[in-house]
Structure formats: structure tokens, C-alpha cells
Amino acid sequence: MSIPATMRAMVLDAPHTPLRLRDVPTPRPGPGQLLIRVHACGVCRTDLHIVDGELTQPKLPLILGHEIVGSVVAAGPGGGPFRSGDRVGVPWLGTTCGSCRYCRKGAENLCAAAGFTGYTLDGGFAEYAVADRSYCFALPPAYRDAEAAPLLCAGLIGYRTYRLAGDAVEHLGIYGFGAAAHIIAQIAVHQGKQVYAFTRPGDHAAQAFARRLGVAWAGDSTVAPPQPLDAALIFAPVGALVPAALQVTARGGSVVCGGIHMSDIPAFPYELLWEERLVRSVANLTRRDGEELLALAPRVPVCTAIETFVLEQANQALARLRAGELQGAAVLVMP
Numbered sequence: 001m002s003i004p005a006t007m008r009a010m011v012l013d014a015p016h017t018p019l020r021l022r023d024v025p026t027p028r029p030g031p032g033q034l035l036i037r038v039h040a041c042g043v044c045r046t047d048l049h050i051v052d053g054e055l056t057q058p059k060l061p062l063i064l065g066h067e068i069v070g071s072v073v074a075a076g077p078g079g080g081p082f083r084s085g086d087r088v089g090v091p092w093l094g095t096t097c098g099s100c101r102y103c104r105k106g107a108e109n110l111c112a113a114a115g116f117t118g119y120t121l122d123g124g125f126a127e128y129a130v131a132d133r134s135y136c137f138a139l140p141p142a143y144r145d146a147e148a149a150p151l152l153c154a155g156l157i158g159y160r161t162y163r164l165a166g167d168a169v170e171h172l173g174i175y176g177f178g179a180a181a182h183i184i185a186q187i188a189v190h191q192g193k194q195v196y197a198f199t200r201p202g203d204h205a206a207q208a209f210a211r212r213l214g215v216a217w218a219g220d221s222t223v224a225p226p227q228p229l230d231a232a233l234i235f236a237p238v239g240a241l242v243p244a245a246l247q248v249t250a251r252g253g254s255v256v257c258g259g260i261h262m263s264d265i266p267a268f269p270y271e272l273l274w275e276e277r278l279v280r281s282v283a284n285l286t287r288r289d290g291e292e293l294l295a296l297a298p299r300v301p302v303c304t305a306i307e308t309f310v311l312e313q314a315n316q317a318l319a320r321l322r323a324g325e326l327q328g329a330a331v332l333v334m335p
């Protein structure tokens, strides 16, 4: 297959500016990299944090997008997994050093030299992307391209957040019912947990959406659930939800923050943390998280709710995400 010299991409030139559609050189795969023809790319809240300047170290100009589904069209020098024609997924964790103490113990999500797709490396809001082949995933065949995209960040980071809450959880709260929550709720319900979905006050559409996925209860984030929670997962970027979740979490329970950025957490009385409650964050993902989630998703089976946009509509997709108007996940699809 012939690869064109240039490709269309939605490019971020500087924070606080809209993405611009531009013809840019098609990237060439370096050693250990694949060149991927992008079929679909998810739009994530992290993309908003980058556009809004809340994540302060982006490569500029930058092609956003870290939930890439595509097919391999060429490989750079060196061996490794995947061949031309294979369908692959590219996640947020784009590459790591492979030799630091975190990488050596399978905690590559904490590598200080990691590269991040669509942030410090160009991502998938484009017709082609290059990716380190060792960090790409094979995707379950049951999912079409656009349906698979949200699994690659909302799913993976959501799954790590859920996993870090521990196995002993019976009553699970989820704050912020967007892309990650709708995937994790299906897994938790499948695994027999009682799930309590918390949304922005008055967001009855999101609450109804959560109920359709089988949650035990759905309500405003300001309201106490019918049962104390064993764990709460927070996917909304709102620091005030941390003390709110602690308030309704049982002794020994944990509050796990799944986002990369959050507004400040307000001061709260020690009493809320007392009795061995735990607050922790989740950073990135490991390849093990990806392999587990992508094996589990088709068995549940997780259905991803998506709203599709063409590449040129990336700014509209971001605006709808910002306004809280999406149910499920926005995905850019290429013709």
C-alpha cells in the first residue's frame, strides 16, 4: 500500500486555542515503531485538560488523541509484535524507559521517562500515527473500530481505578458518570457488585443512563446513597468530591481518584479519613491492565456507548464533552 507524503490532522498550536485542520507530513516509523492508519480515535477528558493548559508539558504543536484504533501499514527497523494489516490499539502510555526501578517491577505507569500518546508524543486525531509497538494492544474482534476506542483510555484507566479499589468491595460508588464510569459499571455489575452512580446534581439523563446499565442506585453527588460505600471511584475532575465520597464511605473503605487532573481538594476534618479510610490516585496504566481489561470486556460483554464525529469535528466533540452533553464517549472516525 502506498503511503501519502502528507496527511490531514487536527493540530493544537497552543493551549486555549481551537484545534486546526492541517496537512502535515505523514510520520515515518522509527526503530521499534509501527505506522498505523487511524480508523477511529476516542476523545477523552485529558484532551480537554491539555487544551485548557491544565496539563502543562505538551509537545507543541501537538496532535491529540490517545485512544487510537487502526491498522498497521508499515514497521520501522527491528522486530516485535504485530505485522502489516494487524488491527492494533494505542493507549495513553506510549513508551517507557524499560530500565528504571518502576519499569523493572511492572509498574511502568510510574516511569519518570514515559512518553504519552497525544501529549508528549503525537496522537490519533489524524489519518496516520506512529506508536511504539511494544505498547500497542491487540483488540478483541467482537468490537468494531469506533466501539473499541473508548476501551483504550476510559476503559483502561477506569479498570485500573476499579482494580485499585480492591477485590473485597461489595458496595461500589462511582462519581462522574461519563465514558470511564459506563464501562466500569458494566464490569462491576457483571462481577456481582452493588453499584451506586453519582452524577452532577440534577443530571437525570445521566442517572437514567446509569440505571439502564444495571446499577443499584443513581442520584446526585450531594446525596447519601442507601448503603455506605466500601469504595468510591471518582472520575469527575472535581476535588470537592473527595470529602463528599469519604463522608459516605464505610470504615476501612477507599476513595480512588481516576483522573489525571482535579480541582483542589477542599480542607476537611480528619474525622472523615479516620477509621482507616484511604484516599489514593491512579496514574496512567500498565500493559498488564490493558491485557486484563481487553480480555475481560468481551466476556461481560461491555457495550460502549459512543457518539461519532468526523476528524474535522474534533472541536465540536471537545465542546460537547466540556458541556457534559455526551452520554458515553466521543469518538472521531476516519472515512
Ligand SMILES: [Zn+2]
Binding pocket: 096, 097, 098, 099, 100, 101, 102, 103, 108, 111, 112, 113, 114
Ligand atoms: Zn522506566
Ligand SMILES: [Zn+2]
Binding pocket: 044, 045, 046, 047, 066, 092, 153, 154
Ligand atoms: Zn484519556
